[in-house]
Amino acid sequence: MTIRIALLALLSHWRKKPGQLLTLIIGLSLATALWSGVQAINAEARASYARASAILGENNLASLVPVDGSTLPLATFIRLQKSGWRTSPVLEGRMRAGSRSIRVIGIEPLTAPAGLAGRAMEAGNGPALNLSAFLTRPGQIRASQKTADLLTDLPDLPPMIVSEQMSDGALLTDIGVAERLLKKSGRISRLLVLPGQRVDRLPLSEAGPGLKLVEPQTESDVSKLTDSFHLNLTAFGLLSFVVGLFIVHGTVGLAFEQRRGMFRTLRTMGLSARHLTVAMVIELLGFALLAGSIGVTLGYVIAASLLPGVAATLRGLYGAEVAGALTFRFEWWAAGLVIALLGTAIAAAGSLLRLWRLPILASAQPRAWAMISGSAMKLQAIAALVLLLLMAMLIGFGSGLVVSFAVLGSMLLGASLALPGLFSMVLWLGQRMARTPLAQWFWADTRQQMPGLSLALMALLLALSANIGVSTMVGSFRTTFTAWLDQRLASEIYVTARDEKQAERLRAWLETRSDAVLPIWSVKLDLAGQPGQLFGIADHATYREKWPLIEKQSGVWDDVAGGAAVLVNEQLSIREQVRTGDLLTLAPGRSLRIAGIYSDYGNPAPQVMVSLALLTKWYPEVSRLRYGVRIEPAKAPALISEIREEFQLDERSLVEQATIKAFSVRVFEQTFAVTDALNVLTLAIAGFAIFTSLLTLATMRLPQLAPVWAMGLTRRKIAVMELLRALLLAVLTALVALPVGLALAWALLALVNVEAFGWRLPMNLFPADWFRLGLFALLATLLAAAIPAWRLSRIAPAELVKVFTNER
Amino acid sequence: MNVKAIALIMMALLLVAGQLHAQGFGGLGTQAEGFAVPKRGVPLEFPGDHGAHDQYRIEWWYLTANLQGADGREYGVQWTLFRSALKPGNGEGWSTPQLWMGHAALTTPDRHFVAETRARGGIGQAGVTTSPFKAWIDDWSLVGRPGGGDQLDALSVKAGNAEFSYDLALNAEGPLVAQGERGYSVKSQSGSASFYYSQPFYRVAGTVNLPEGPVQVTGQAWLDREWSSQPLDSDQQGWDWISLHLDNGAKVMGFQLRSTDGEPYTSATWINPDGRPEPLANGAISMIPLNTTEVSNRTVPVEWAVKLPARKLDIRIRALNPKAWMATSFPYWEGPVSISGSHGGRGYLEMTGY
Structure with a gap:
C-alpha cells in the first residue's frame, strides 16, 4: 500500500471533522501570528535604527569631540587639517517643527568620507545629488516624505529633496545651512576622522587640545537603549507562542486518538509503521505550512496595527524614530514558517512516537493518550522544583536584563509545571472530604481528567499570571508616575x-x-x-x-x-x-x-x-x-494670556503645567497600549486552548460517563456537573495565578525595570483588577465548557449505550 | 599647462567622490553664466595674478618636478591646487561658492603614489594669498620664501598622505613665461581661451619620503598658472599635454586637444634658455602615440613621437613609469618622461579622456 493512499485515508478524517481541522489551523496560526507579528515589529524598528545611524555611517568612523561635551569652533577644525589631520566636520542638533523635534544633520560633502555623502544623498529613490545646489545658497534639505510633510509649514527653509534613504525625523543638509537652522554659527559638533591618517601628523594634544578621540561604536546608542523594549516584546511573543502550542498539542492528540481504529486497520492491511508515520508527518507538514502562512499573514496584520503605537512609544520613551509603516521583510516571513514547523513538531512529537510504537493487534485504548502516569506527574513536579530553585539562584546571584527575563521565564514555567501536582493534591483532598457517592465520583472523575486538561490549564495559568503581573506593573508605574509628575512639574x-x-x-x-x-x-x-x-x-x-x-x-x-x-x-x-x-x-x-x-x-x-x-x-x-x-494656580491662565499678548509667543513656547502633565500621561499610556493589546491576545488564546481541550475530552470521556448515566443520572445533570467542574478548575487556576502574577509583577518592577530603564518602582496592588480578570477567566472557561456540555446534554442515549457494546 | 585640469576639477568637485552619475565631458562646454571670460590683450599683472581670480570659474597652481636621487634614480613629483567656483565671487564662511581640491603624487620607476584632498573656501582650510605668496590646502602648501625678484622665485612645497610625502625647495633660474599671446592662450578653433603663464626654470632640492624611508633629491620643476571660465568645446574629448626640460636649456610646452570629429587642435611654446617665449600656432607641433599600456582598465599611450619642425625637434618621449595613473575623483594619467632623439632631457606628460 502506498503512502499516497495512506495519506488519503488519514486526510479523510478531517473531512468528517472539519471543526477539528479548523481548531488545529486556528491554533497554529494564532501562535505563529503573535510570534511573527512581534518579530516583524522588532525587525522594522531595528531597520529604522540602522537607517538612522547609517545616515553618517558613524559606526565605522572614529570621531573627535570636545571633552566637555560642547561644540568646537571652526578654527579648531582648520588647525587640525593644517596639522596633518584629515577630518570632516559635522554639525548636529534638533530643531522644532510643530510639536515634533527634528534632528538636523549638517555635513560638509567635500571632506566627507567617500561613500558617506553618497550613501546619504545618493539617488536611492530620490534624485541624485546636485552638489552645486546643495552647497550654494539657499542650499538643499534632504528628508523622508514624512519628515518633509512636518517641515512644510516652517518659513525660511531651503528647497526640500525627498529621499527615502533618510530615516524619519531627521534631515540632512550642508553644514552651512545647518548652522543657520540651528543658530550655531561657526560651530561644529564633531569631526569624523577619515581613514588613512598620516603618522607624522601633530598629536591631538597639540593640534586639538580640548578634544578627545571617540572610537567607532559597534552599536548605535539608540539600539542599545531600546534593546530592553524589544526583549520585552519578544518575551510576549514567545509566551503567546507557547500558549498556542498547547492548542496544537491538544488537537493533534485528539485526532490521533480518534484515528486509532483507522491506524490499526491500515496496519493490518499491510502498511508498515514507517510508511504510516511518514504519511502522518507529511500530513502535519502540510498543516504546518498552511497554518504558518496564514499565521505570518495574520502576524503582518497584527504588526501593522500595533506598529504606530510602538513607534509612538519608542519616540516618547527613547527619542528613537521608527517608521510607522511596515515593509514586508523576507526574513521574518521565513522565520514565521520555520517557527510554525518547529511548533508543530514539538506539539506532535508525542503522538508520532506513539504511532511508531503502536502494536498492530493492541485493542483500542482511547483513554491511553490522556492518561499520564503518576511517575510522569512526579517528573513534572521535580522539573518545577528545579526551575523554581534556578529562579531563586538567578535572583540571588545574577544580574542583567537577560537574567531578569530568565527569572521571569523559570518562574512562569516552574509554576505551570507545578500546577498538575498541586491540583491533584487539592482534588484528592476534596475527594477525601466528600460525603455522598456522587460527590466522590465528581472529585475522582475530575482528578482522572486532570492529565488531559493540565496543558490547557497551564496555558490559562500562564496567561492569567502574565496578565496580573503586567497590569500590576503598569498600574504601579502609573500611580508612581502621576505622583512624580506633580512633584516634578512644580512650576505653573x-x-x-x-x-x-x-x-x-x-x-x-x-x-x-x-x-x-x-x-x-x-x-x-x-x-x-x-x-x-x-x-x-x-x-x-x-x-x-x-x-x-x-x-x-x-x-x-x-x-x-x-x-x-x-x-x-x-x-x-x-x-x-x-x-x-x-x-x-x-x-x-x-x-x-x-x-x-x-x-x-x-x-x-x-x-x-x-x-x-x-x-x-x-x-x-x-x-x-x-x-x-x-504663581498662584488660579492666576496662571490670566498670566499666560498676558505673556502671550506681550511677547507674541506661540503654543509651544508657552505651556501651562496641566498641558504638559496631560501630554506626559498620554505618552505613558501609549507606552503600555501595546503591552495591553498583547495581554488580551494571550488570554484569548488561552481561552481557546481550554475550549479545545474540553472538546477533546468530551468525546473521549463517554466510557466514564456512560456508567454514571446508566446508574440513573440524567444527561442534563451530567452536563451541569461538567460545567461545574470546568468552573472549579478555572477558579483553582486563577487562585494559583494570583501569587504567581504578583511574583511576576515584583520581578518586572524590581528586576526588569531597573535593568531596562534604570527605574526602581514601588509596587502597588490593584485587587479590583484581579477580580475583573478572575471574572473574565471564569467567563472564558464557562464559554469554552458550554459547547461540550450542551452537546453532552443532547447526546443520543444510543451513543451512551454503545459504550457497553463492542462496536466502538 | 592647458585645459587639462579643467575637466578634472569640474568633474571631481561636481561629482563627489565618484558616487554620483557622471555627466560626461559635454558639461564642460557650457556657457560661463555670470563668470568673467578671458579677453585678448589684457596684460598679466604681478604679484596680483599669482593669487586667486574669484570671478573666473576655474584656476590652478600646478607644479611638476623631475628629480634624481644621489644614486641617479629618477623620481617625479606633482603638486596641484585647483580652484573651482560654483558661482562667481566670494562669500563669508560656508556660504562661499569657491571650492578647492589638491592633488599630490610621487612617481618612481616602479611605483606611483597619489593623494587627493578637498576643501571649501571661506573658512581658511584652503586658499591663496600674495605678498607673501602662499597657496595651501590642509597641511599641503606652496609657500614663497623671502628673497628678491618675483614672489614665485623662491618657493617651498610640501604634501603627502599616510604612504608618502615630500618637502622641496624651489629656486627659479629664469623669468616667468607668458604662454600664448602674452598670456592669452587659445584652446580651440572657435576661440575659447584661458590666461596662462609658467615658471619653468626651477632648480629643486629636498626630500621625498617613501614607505621605506627618506631620499634626498635634486632636479628641475615647472609651475603652471592658469585660469579660465569656458574651457572646452563640446566636441573636444580629451587632451595630451607635455612640458619638457631640454638638455640645451630650452623648454617646450605643447598640447593637443583631441576632437571627436577630425584633426586635433594643437598649441606649443618654444621657450629659449633666456626665457624668451616663441608661441607656435595650431598644427606646428605633432604628437603621435607609439606605444600603449593597460592601466586601470584603460589603454593609455605612454610613448610618443613629438615633432616640432620649426625648431628641428624630432624626439621620442617615454614614461618613466607607464602606470602613473592618477586614481583621483576624476582619474587621468600624469607622470615624468624621458626624452631621446634630436634632443635629450626630461619632462612631464599628462593625458585625459582615455
Missing part, C-alpha cells in the same frame, strides 16, 4: 523665549508679575559614556520642597546651591553604581560630591543637576531661553 507655567534678548526682557517683565522665575537651562554632554544632560538650578523653595529626591544627604540643597555638590538622576546612579557621598567627575577637574538622587521617570538618559552659577561658569554660551514661572 513653562515659557521658552525666542532669543536671548527676549529672554532678558521676559525675565524683567515677569519679575513683578509672578512669585518666582526659575531658569531651566541645560547643556548636553556625555555622562559615563552615554549622551546625557547637565542642568543648572536656581536656589529656590520650589526645589527644596518639591523635588522628588529618593536619597539625600543632610543639607543637600545648601550644598548644591553653594556649588559643592550635585544631584544625579536614578538612572545615572544605577548605571554607574554611585550613591550619595560618592564623587562624580563631569569633566577633567570638575569632580563634585553627589548629595542627592532624584527619580526621573520617562527618561532613560543620565542627568545631573548643579547650581545655576556653576553651569553658567562652565558653559557661558548655554542657551538661556527656558523658564518655569511660579
Whole structure:
C-alpha cells in the first residue's frame, strides 16, 4: 500500500471533522501570528535604527569631540587639517517643527568620507545629488516624505529633496545651512576622522587640545537603549507562542486518538509503521505550512496595527524614530514558517512516537493518550522544583536584563509545571472530604481528567499570571508616575523665549508679575559614556520642597546651591553604581560630591543637576531661553494670556503645567497600549486552548460517563456537573495565578525595570483588577465548557449505550 | 599647462567622490553664466595674478618636478591646487561658492603614489594669498620664501598622505613665461581661451619620503598658472599635454586637444634658455602615440613621437613609469618622461579622456 493512499485515508478524517481541522489551523496560526507579528515589529524598528545611524555611517568612523561635551569652533577644525589631520566636520542638533523635534544633520560633502555623502544623498529613490545646489545658497534639505510633510509649514527653509534613504525625523543638509537652522554659527559638533591618517601628523594634544578621540561604536546608542523594549516584546511573543502550542498539542492528540481504529486497520492491511508515520508527518507538514502562512499573514496584520503605537512609544520613551509603516521583510516571513514547523513538531512529537510504537493487534485504548502516569506527574513536579530553585539562584546571584527575563521565564514555567501536582493534591483532598457517592465520583472523575486538561490549564495559568503581573506593573508605574509628575512639574507655567534678548526682557517683565522665575537651562554632554544632560538650578523653595529626591544627604540643597555638590538622576546612579557621598567627575577637574538622587521617570538618559552659577561658569554660551514661572494656580491662565499678548509667543513656547502633565500621561499610556493589546491576545488564546481541550475530552470521556448515566443520572445533570467542574478548575487556576502574577509583577518592577530603564518602582496592588480578570477567566472557561456540555446534554442515549457494546 | 585640469576639477568637485552619475565631458562646454571670460590683450599683472581670480570659474597652481636621487634614480613629483567656483565671487564662511581640491603624487620607476584632498573656501582650510605668496590646502602648501625678484622665485612645497610625502625647495633660474599671446592662450578653433603663464626654470632640492624611508633629491620643476571660465568645446574629448626640460636649456610646452570629429587642435611654446617665449600656432607641433599600456582598465599611450619642425625637434618621449595613473575623483594619467632623439632631457606628460 502506498503512502499516497495512506495519506488519503488519514486526510479523510478531517473531512468528517472539519471543526477539528479548523481548531488545529486556528491554533497554529494564532501562535505563529503573535510570534511573527512581534518579530516583524522588532525587525522594522531595528531597520529604522540602522537607517538612522547609517545616515553618517558613524559606526565605522572614529570621531573627535570636545571633552566637555560642547561644540568646537571652526578654527579648531582648520588647525587640525593644517596639522596633518584629515577630518570632516559635522554639525548636529534638533530643531522644532510643530510639536515634533527634528534632528538636523549638517555635513560638509567635500571632506566627507567617500561613500558617506553618497550613501546619504545618493539617488536611492530620490534624485541624485546636485552638489552645486546643495552647497550654494539657499542650499538643499534632504528628508523622508514624512519628515518633509512636518517641515512644510516652517518659513525660511531651503528647497526640500525627498529621499527615502533618510530615516524619519531627521534631515540632512550642508553644514552651512545647518548652522543657520540651528543658530550655531561657526560651530561644529564633531569631526569624523577619515581613514588613512598620516603618522607624522601633530598629536591631538597639540593640534586639538580640548578634544578627545571617540572610537567607532559597534552599536548605535539608540539600539542599545531600546534593546530592553524589544526583549520585552519578544518575551510576549514567545509566551503567546507557547500558549498556542498547547492548542496544537491538544488537537493533534485528539485526532490521533480518534484515528486509532483507522491506524490499526491500515496496519493490518499491510502498511508498515514507517510508511504510516511518514504519511502522518507529511500530513502535519502540510498543516504546518498552511497554518504558518496564514499565521505570518495574520502576524503582518497584527504588526501593522500595533506598529504606530510602538513607534509612538519608542519616540516618547527613547527619542528613537521608527517608521510607522511596515515593509514586508523576507526574513521574518521565513522565520514565521520555520517557527510554525518547529511548533508543530514539538506539539506532535508525542503522538508520532506513539504511532511508531503502536502494536498492530493492541485493542483500542482511547483513554491511553490522556492518561499520564503518576511517575510522569512526579517528573513534572521535580522539573518545577528545579526551575523554581534556578529562579531563586538567578535572583540571588545574577544580574542583567537577560537574567531578569530568565527569572521571569523559570518562574512562569516552574509554576505551570507545578500546577498538575498541586491540583491533584487539592482534588484528592476534596475527594477525601466528600460525603455522598456522587460527590466522590465528581472529585475522582475530575482528578482522572486532570492529565488531559493540565496543558490547557497551564496555558490559562500562564496567561492569567502574565496578565496580573503586567497590569500590576503598569498600574504601579502609573500611580508612581502621576505622583512624580506633580512633584516634578512644580512650576505653573513653562515659557521658552525666542532669543536671548527676549529672554532678558521676559525675565524683567515677569519679575513683578509672578512669585518666582526659575531658569531651566541645560547643556548636553556625555555622562559615563552615554549622551546625557547637565542642568543648572536656581536656589529656590520650589526645589527644596518639591523635588522628588529618593536619597539625600543632610543639607543637600545648601550644598548644591553653594556649588559643592550635585544631584544625579536614578538612572545615572544605577548605571554607574554611585550613591550619595560618592564623587562624580563631569569633566577633567570638575569632580563634585553627589548629595542627592532624584527619580526621573520617562527618561532613560543620565542627568545631573548643579547650581545655576556653576553651569553658567562652565558653559557661558548655554542657551538661556527656558523658564518655569511660579504663581498662584488660579492666576496662571490670566498670566499666560498676558505673556502671550506681550511677547507674541506661540503654543509651544508657552505651556501651562496641566498641558504638559496631560501630554506626559498620554505618552505613558501609549507606552503600555501595546503591552495591553498583547495581554488580551494571550488570554484569548488561552481561552481557546481550554475550549479545545474540553472538546477533546468530551468525546473521549463517554466510557466514564456512560456508567454514571446508566446508574440513573440524567444527561442534563451530567452536563451541569461538567460545567461545574470546568468552573472549579478555572477558579483553582486563577487562585494559583494570583501569587504567581504578583511574583511576576515584583520581578518586572524590581528586576526588569531597573535593568531596562534604570527605574526602581514601588509596587502597588490593584485587587479590583484581579477580580475583573478572575471574572473574565471564569467567563472564558464557562464559554469554552458550554459547547461540550450542551452537546453532552443532547447526546443520543444510543451513543451512551454503545459504550457497553463492542462496536466502538 | 592647458585645459587639462579643467575637466578634472569640474568633474571631481561636481561629482563627489565618484558616487554620483557622471555627466560626461559635454558639461564642460557650457556657457560661463555670470563668470568673467578671458579677453585678448589684457596684460598679466604681478604679484596680483599669482593669487586667486574669484570671478573666473576655474584656476590652478600646478607644479611638476623631475628629480634624481644621489644614486641617479629618477623620481617625479606633482603638486596641484585647483580652484573651482560654483558661482562667481566670494562669500563669508560656508556660504562661499569657491571650492578647492589638491592633488599630490610621487612617481618612481616602479611605483606611483597619489593623494587627493578637498576643501571649501571661506573658512581658511584652503586658499591663496600674495605678498607673501602662499597657496595651501590642509597641511599641503606652496609657500614663497623671502628673497628678491618675483614672489614665485623662491618657493617651498610640501604634501603627502599616510604612504608618502615630500618637502622641496624651489629656486627659479629664469623669468616667468607668458604662454600664448602674452598670456592669452587659445584652446580651440572657435576661440575659447584661458590666461596662462609658467615658471619653468626651477632648480629643486629636498626630500621625498617613501614607505621605506627618506631620499634626498635634486632636479628641475615647472609651475603652471592658469585660469579660465569656458574651457572646452563640446566636441573636444580629451587632451595630451607635455612640458619638457631640454638638455640645451630650452623648454617646450605643447598640447593637443583631441576632437571627436577630425584633426586635433594643437598649441606649443618654444621657450629659449633666456626665457624668451616663441608661441607656435595650431598644427606646428605633432604628437603621435607609439606605444600603449593597460592601466586601470584603460589603454593609455605612454610613448610618443613629438615633432616640432620649426625648431628641428624630432624626439621620442617615454614614461618613466607607464602606470602613473592618477586614481583621483576624476582619474587621468600624469607622470615624468624621458626624452631621446634630436634632443635629450626630461619632462612631464599628462593625458585625459582615455
